[in-house]
Amino acid sequence: MGMLGGCCRGEGNRGERVILTNKETFSDPAEQAQLKAEVVKQDTEVDNLKAEVDKLKAEEVKQKAEVDPLKQQQLVQQVAFSASLTVGGEEHIGPVPSHTPLIYKYVPTNIGNAYNPTTGLFTAPVKGVYHFDWTVGAFGDGSRGSGAWLVKNSEKVALVFENQMDGFMSGSKGVSLSLLKGDVVFLRLLGNGLVFDDYNCLTTFSGHLLFLL
Secondary structure (H helix, E strand, C coil), X not given: CCCCCXXXXXXXXXXXXXXXCCCCCCCCHHHHHHHHHHHHHHHHHHHHHHHHHHHHHHHHHHHHHHHHHHHHHHHHHCCEEEEECXXXXXXXXXXXXXXXXXXXXXXXXXECCCXXXXXXXXXXXCCEEEEEEEEEEEECCCCXXXXXXXXXXXXXXXXXXXXXXXXXXXXXXXXXXXECCCCEEEEEECCCCCEEECCCCCCEXXXXXXXXX
């Protein structure tokens, strides 16, 4: 029967013993050197892979940092609104003794929320060139017209005016303006003028960003 570390076994004549001893097998020095070199090589490859992963992560962070401002710019560029005076029913304004700001309360489109239906003010969110259109109308009585100034901050830019003896009268105009961020644009009813609106959206104010500066 074999035993760990050695064994005794009778062979030949009685009493004669042969002792077998297990011996450790050691790697050849050349093999050890080759094994170490292989380990070093694998460690180097792992380090290179880690470095490559870190590089890819850094590139991803850089790309995200570049994309976020682009997305923000695209969002800022989306500026457009369209509004009319009344939400429902009919609304007559005027005659008024002096120029009076018009507040357009029905706002079907307000992308970018640059127009405020509470104040009637459009506030430029970015520096750029904007285009505005407006229409005013009323029922003529022969003595008073329907007119409105487009105003940039406190500067009167352009006037729409129409006057006739009877029936419904209206006038329209459009302008493009260079605005700084924070500039305001609004409409001001002409002193002693009239304006009318109903569900047909007869008196309107619209605008949109053309391009950035």
